[in-house]
């Protein structure tokens with residue numbers, strides 16, 4: 001049987017950690033330093049087994065701000081840097097509107113909000129610490145479907161974040177698919 005293909009697009013401010021996140025997922029937990037994926041190798045594909053189905057996830061992590069609008073993604077992941085309040089603000093001020101406008105032809109386009117560089121969350125942050133509940137509330141205000149956060153550098157919560165993304169993605173291919181129990185395995 002053919003694998004179901006799901007296209008996922010990561011957007012968010014430059015340097016918020018998008019490429020490093022995908023590179024960590026690709027490399028697995030053990031390899032340090034993380035070998036960075038190259039832009040020209042996009043889309044980055046992951047074959048995922050879930051509920052005895054196989055899926056091919058194609059991730060686009062575009063660093064060319066004008067080009068991403070030409071893609072036809074099934075899921076959007078809006079990223080921010082937990083140590084940069086501006087990147088959090090920009091999700092609501094800029095990214096969500098840009099995405100809605102670029103893909104207005106889609107009736108239903110799930111949006112995941114992802115906080116990156118969780119290891120840099122600090123009580124001493126001069127801009128004020130960003131608590132998960134603050135970001136979660138913002139995700140709700142943006143009517144996002146999920147909120148996840150992780151650290152690519154330490155590997156903390158990478159797996160659950162990726163699994164949540166997988167579940168959201170699979171829900172686009174099968175009715176109720178996103179509700180299925182059990183984890184997914186990256187092949």
Ligand SMILES: Nc1nc2c(ncn2[C@@H]2O[C@H](COP(=O)(O)OP(=O)(O)O)[C@@H](O)[C@H]2O)c(=O)[nH]1
Pocket residue numbers: 013014015016017018019020021116117118119120150151152153154
């Ligand atoms: N401490 C820490 N630094 C990170 C993490 N993820 C990325 N970085 C650093 O943040 C910078 C920008 O990351 P990059 O993945 O290129 O961001 P992009 O522009 O969104 O693709 C690089 O110097 C990374 O090493 C993380 O989880 N923790």
Ligand SMILES: [Mg+2]
Pocket residue numbers: 018019020061063
């Ligand atoms: Mg990048």
